[in-house]
Each structure stands twice: as C-alpha cells, then as structure tokens.
Amino acid sequence: MTRCDHCGSECTLPFTCQHCGGKFCAACRLPPNHDCTGISSWNAKPRPAVGAGYARGGGVSATGGIATEPRLRGTKKTATDIPYLKIMAVIIVLVLLGLAWLALTGY
Numbered sequence: 001m002t003r004c005d006h007c008g009s010e011c012t013l014p015f016t017c018q019h020c021g022g023k024f025c026a027a028c029r030l031p032p033n034h035d036c037t038g039i040s041s042w043n044a045k046p047r048p049a050v051g052a053g054y055a056r057g058g059g060v061s062a063t064g065g066i067a068t069e070p071r072l073r074g075t076k077k078t079a080t081d082i083p084y085l086k087i088m089a090v091i092i093v094l095v096l097l098g099l100a101w102l103a104l105t106g107y
C-alpha cells in the first residue's frame with residue numbers, strides 16, 4: 001500500500017506525477033490537485049500535446065466514424081422499429097385467429 005503524497009490516503013495503484021515525481025491517488029494525480037511543484041511545465045506541455053494527438057490520430061477517423069455510424073444506426077432503428085410493430089400486429093392477429101379456430105373446431 002502506498003500513501004498519497006498529497007492527501008495521505010492509501011492507494012493500491014498510485015499515480016506518479018511526471019512533473020514533480022510524487023505519487024498520488026486518483027483524486028490528486030493531476031498537478032493542480034496536489035499543488036504540483038512542476039505545474040508550470042504541466043500547463044505548458046500536456047494541453048497542446050493532447051490536442052495535437054487528438055487532431056492527428058482521432059480527428060479524421062472520429063469524424064468519419066461519427067458521420068457514418070449515426071446514419072446507419074438511425075436507418076437501422078427506424079427500419080427495424082416500423083416492421084417490428086407490423087410483425088407484432090401480424091403475430092397477434094395470427095394468434096387470435098389460431099385461438100378462434102381452435103375454439104371453433106374444439107367445441
């Protein structure tokens with residue numbers, strides 16, 4: 001068990017801050033949450049890096065995936081919902097007809 005360097009709570013999987021080297025719990029792992037001594041480098045580095053990575057790697061594929069998937073899902077949903085109701089109605093009618101036929105022939 002490791003204790004968080006900031007709040008002192010025991011954590012099984014401590015996060016090591018890359019800017020000050022301290023070990024922190026999940027709640028304190030971000031530099032602003034543990035009064036990080038290297039917060040100036042955190043303010044400078046991660047945000048452009050994350051933004052660039054998101055734009056390079058996920059941007060193209062994400063927009064392509066998001067643009068195509070909801071349409072397919074939407075058409076699938078509407079395509080499945082409407083026949084589903086019709087199929088249910090047909091099944092109900094068939095069951096009622098079957099019960100009526102059984103009642104007529106049985107009695």
Ligand SMILES: [Zn+2]
Nearest residue numbers: 004007025028
């Ligand atoms: Zn903590």
Ligand SMILES: [Zn+2]
Nearest residue numbers: 017019020036
């Ligand atoms: Zn830190």
